[in-house]
Amino acid sequence: MDASGGCGRIGLFVTESFETRRFRTAAAHYLAGRPHYSPRLIRRVVELTRLTLAHRVLDLGCGPGLLTLAFAPYAREILGVDPEPEMLRAARAREAPANVRWMQASSDDLGPAFSRFFLTVMGRSFHWMDRAETLRRLDALIEPGGAIALFGDEHPEVPDNAWRARWRALIDHYAGDDPWRGRERREKWVRHEAVLLDSAFSEVERVSVIERRQVTTETLIERALSMSSTSRARLGERADAMVAEMRALLVELAPSGELTEVLSTGALIARRAG
Secondary structure: OOOOOOEEEEOOEEEEOOOOOOOOOOHHHHHHHOOOOOHHHHHHHHHHHOOOOOOEEEEEOOOOOHHHHHHHHHOOEEEEEEOOHHHHHHHHOOOOOOOEEEEEOOHHHOOHHHOOEEEEEEEOOHHHOOHHHHHHHHHOOEEEEEEEEEEEEEOOOOHHHOOHHHHHHHHHHHHOOOOOOOHHHOOOOOOHHHHHHOOOOOEEEEEEEEEEEEEEHHHHHHHHHHOHHHOHHHHOOHHHHHHHHHHHHHHHHOOOOEEEEEEEEEEEEEEOOO
16 A cells, blocks of 8 residues: 555555555445355364364454354454454444454554464455465464464356356456456466465365355345445445446346355365474
């Protein structure tokens, strides 16, 4: 977020001409639009990492707390950390058990003051960070035997997801001029797996759950507005045009107001070797 357009760092994000606080308007749409992680996946990660009620968990880049609240029943305490005030406002507005805490902070702030954790989880946030430095800092905070779990989701190319081609084309039309969009797919992008293998957490495995879900057309509009590339903060007045076009498209695709999607939610689990 260097104003000169060069490489810079503010808070959680490592940037190349990155707009400051581009998630500030996305926060209001995140819970309603983003797919939630499968409860089966959460339970599987708990089993694989051997998380117990004696342990503390860190949700780094927690947003409105999707993973924070998902892991709360399985830990003694879970700390949700995010640099964006609007994301934390949405998180704090949710009903949460007593073992959940929220903190406005970034990966740059990780240090002894955070104390120790058994598990650190991240959902759709690791790619914004200085990944190698974040893992170095976490190595000093995660207890022996502990782990990191990086969560994400994808839509397999199956018949139920055929409608997504036109929905994605509309997203691409409005997000195509965002230099940060799709950088994970570029040749120079180093995948998370490679970054983990070069870190202290080099014992890596993947787990995923594939489900068929129903999604409303209103949810898909919220999903578009929850993306940083098509948020109101980035598009400005063009966001209203996008919503109008998307609403017309979805009426055509789903006259009933509902579509079926097949979603794979998964996690990369990384531990120290040995």
